[in-house]
Amino acid sequence: MKKSLWKILVVSLTLVSIFALTFAFVACNPTDETPDDGNDTPARHYYTGSAKNVIMLIGDGMGMEHIEAVKAYYGLESLYMESLTTLQGEATTRSRDNEVTDSAASATALSCGVKTDNGYVARVDNTNVENMAEYASSFGMDVGIIATEHIGGATPAAFSSHAYNRSNGTNIFNGHMASDVDIFISQFDDDFYIESRLSAIPQNGFTHITSLAELTENQYSSAKIFATMPEFDGYGEDKPNCPSLAQASMYAINYLDQKSDNGFFMMIEGSYIDKFCHKKDFAGMASELRGFDEAVKAVLEWAAQDGETLVIITADHESGNLVYNPGDPFDGSLITTGDHTGKNVYFFALGITDEDITQGIVLDNTELNHIMRDYIANPRKAK
Ligand SMILES: [Zn+2]
Numbered sequence: 564m565k566k567s568l569w570k571i572l573v574v575s576l577t578l579v580s581i582f583a584l585t586f587a588f589v590a591c592n593p594t595d596e597t598p599d600d601g602n603d604t605p606a607r608h609y610y611t612g613s614a615k616n617v618i619m620l621i622g623d624g625m626g627m628e629h630i631e632a633v634k635a636y637y638g639l640e641s642l643y644m645e646s647l648t649t650l651q652g653e654a655t656t657r658s659r660d661n662e663v664t665d666s667a668a669s670a671t672a673l674s675c676g677v678k679t680d681n682g683y684v685a686r687v688d689n690t691n692v693e694n695m696a697e698y699a700s701s702f703g704m705d706v707g708i709i710a711t712e713h714i715g716g717a718t719p720a721a722f723s724s725h726a727y728n729r730s731n732g733t734n735i736f737n738g739h740m741a742s743d744v745d746i747f748i749s750q751f752d753d754d755f756y757i758e759s760r761l762s763a764i765p766q767n768g769f770t771h772i773t774s775l776a777e778l779t780e781n782q783y784s785s786a787k788i789f790a791t792m793p794e795f796d797g798y799g800e801d802k803p804n805c806p807s808l809a810q811a812s813m814y815a816i817n818y819l820d821q822k823s824d825n826g827f828f829m830m831i832e833g834s835y836i837d838k839f840c841h842k843k844d845f846a847g848m849a850s851e852l853r854g855f856d857e858a859v860k861a862v863l864e865w866a867a868q869d870g871e872t873l874v875i876i877t878a879d880h881e882s883g884n885l886v887y888n889p890g891d892p893f894d895g896s897l898i899t900t901g902d903h904t905g906k907n908v909y910f911f912a913l914g915i916t917d918e919d920i921t922q923g924i925v926l927d928n929t930e931l932n933h934i935m936r937d938y939i940a941n942p943r944k945a946k
Contacts, residue, residue, distance in 0.1 A: 610934050612916040613942035615826040615871035617699070617935050618816075618862055620644075621673065622855050623666060623718055624837025624882025627653075627909055632887035632897060633849045633856075642853075643860035644876045647867070648911040652924040654931055655907055656880040659687075662905040666837065667729040669879035669928060670721035674830075676932035684717060684726040684735065696723035698936060699828035700743035702943045707815040707827060708744050711795040711808055711851070712834035713752035718879060722830045736760050740767040744787075745827075746818055748778070748811045750834075751791035764789050774804040778811075783818045797835075797850030798857065808833060808858040816865055826871075828939070831858060840883035841902075843895035848883075866913055873914035873938050875931055881906040914938075 622629075630642060645651065658668035659678040671679045675692040685694040696706045710719040715736060717729040724738025732755060739747065740763055751773065764771045769789035772778050778790055796807040806814070812831050819827035833855030839847035859876055866872040883898035884906075891897060910931060912920075920926075920934070 608930065608933065610917045610920075610937035611941065612873070612914070612934075612938045614873035614914055614938040615942070616704075616820075616823075616828070616866075616869065617826075617873045617939055618829045618831065618866065618875075619673065619695075619931075619935065620831045620833075620855070620859055620862060620874070620876040621670075621718060622833045622836050622852060622876070622878045624840050624880060624903070625833070625852060625855070625878035625908065626881030626883070626885055626904070626906055628885045628887045629836065629840075629848065629852060629881075629883075630909065632845075632885060632891075632893070633852045635887065635889065636845075636849050636893045637853060642856045643863060644856055644909075644911045647860060647863040648874070648876065648913045650912040650915050650920065650922060652910050652912075652920070652922070652926060653907040654877055654910045654926055654928045656878075656928055657905055663903050664880050664905070665717065665729070665903065666879050667717035667721060670718040672928045673877070673879060673932055674721045676929045676936060678929060682728050682730075684724065684729050684731075685721045686725050686727060691725040694722055694725065695828055695830065695932070695935070696742050696744050699939060702939055703825040704939070705819050705823040705825075705827040706742075706744045707746045707819050707829035708739075708749070709747075709808070709811055709815055709829065710749045710832040710834050711854075712750050712832070712838075713755045713791070714739050714747055714749045715752070715755045716749075716832075716834055718832045718834065719747075719749065719830070736763075740764075745822065746788040746790070746815050748788075748790040748792065748806075748815055750795065751793055756791065775806045775810070776804065778806065778814055783821055785822060788818065796854065797847070798853035800850070800854075808854050809861040812858045813861050813865065816862065820869075825943075826939075828935075831862070833858070836878075837882045837903075840885070840898055843883065843898040843901060845894050845897055848898075849893070863913055873912070873935065875910060875912045875915075875935065877910035877928075877931060878908035879928075880904070881908055 658664040660680040665681040679687045720735040723742040726734040772790040835851040884900045
């Protein structure tokens with residue numbers, strides 16, 4: 564080989580090496596971009612709005628087509644969650660380890676703002692993560708937890724307790740007792756309320772209320788309230804000693820509003836939408852969903868009057884792969900699986916002022932939590 568050819572070869576190899584080293588350096592250089600680890604955890608975005616009170620209403624399992632089918636079933640143009648809110652978008656639902664979430668992981672996303680694996684309650688791997696009851700009370704806010712199921716359910720559990728697994732009722736119950744929640748209203752359950760748990764309720768400073776009559780007679784005392792109702796009325800029902808979810812929600816709002824100088828956070832769950840879907844019971848699902856919408860109406864009307872309350876209504880996931888086309892019979896045949904799906908769900912809101920949250924936007928479900936946290940933190944002093 565001639566000397567000049569050697570020179571060209573050496574120069575070329577040097578240039579290639581420089582390129583290779585440059586790319587290697589860029590690839591290793593840490594940037595502020597979160598690496599894509601496939602877990603769908605976006606970099607934290609901060610929101611600018613403010614709220615005195617924050618209320619999140621969760622229709623467990625309430626998919627988009629559930630809403631369409633229920634409107635058609637009752638002959639309605641729109642539900643209150645659509646007509647009384649100012650913003651509608653979609654939320655993703657997947658958990659950290661599964662495209663199809665369970666209620667524990669999705670409630671953790673909505674309460675804690677982080678993705679976790681299915682089954683985990685306000686916990687990621689070996690670590691508890693701050694739930695909404697803890698976050699709100701760290702700002703001196705009061706807290707209410709309302710569900711049509713018992714408080715051992717995964718959704719209420721992730722808002723004011725923690726557990727390695729959703730089936731760990733003892734950890735969940737003890738977490739609720741130790742929390743700063745001021746009022747619980749939920750369903751009584753024979754299996755969950757074993758003797759030691761019933762006796763722990765007054766020991767932890769709660770007044771235990773067991774019927775609608777007792778609830779309405781109780782004059783918003785400053786004592787902490789733990790109400791276990793026999794059941795909740797679905798739409799159009801009037802079972803003895805049972806409130807509707809709207810009645811329970813308004814009782815808790817009035818209780819917290821007269822008590823809280825620094826605002827309150829409340830989570831309200833329509834728990835049985837999902838449970839009826841698991842049983843492919845369309846009429847039961849529709850009654851629970853419309854009962855939930857009646858609670859949404861009461862809350863939105865109160866919030867519109869109040870003018871300082873952020874309300875977010877959403878679902879934790881879709882349940883049943885419900886598919887509705889006009890003319891379909893309103894029965895279990897609309898519910899095509901007894902399981903959850905990975906479909907997006909709607910969210911509706913009143914009180915969001917951030918202009919980058921636009922009509923029809925699709926947000927990761929953890930963003931709904933970040934909105935609530937920022938709207939709480941912005942007008943208040945740093946913790
Ligand atoms: Zn379910």
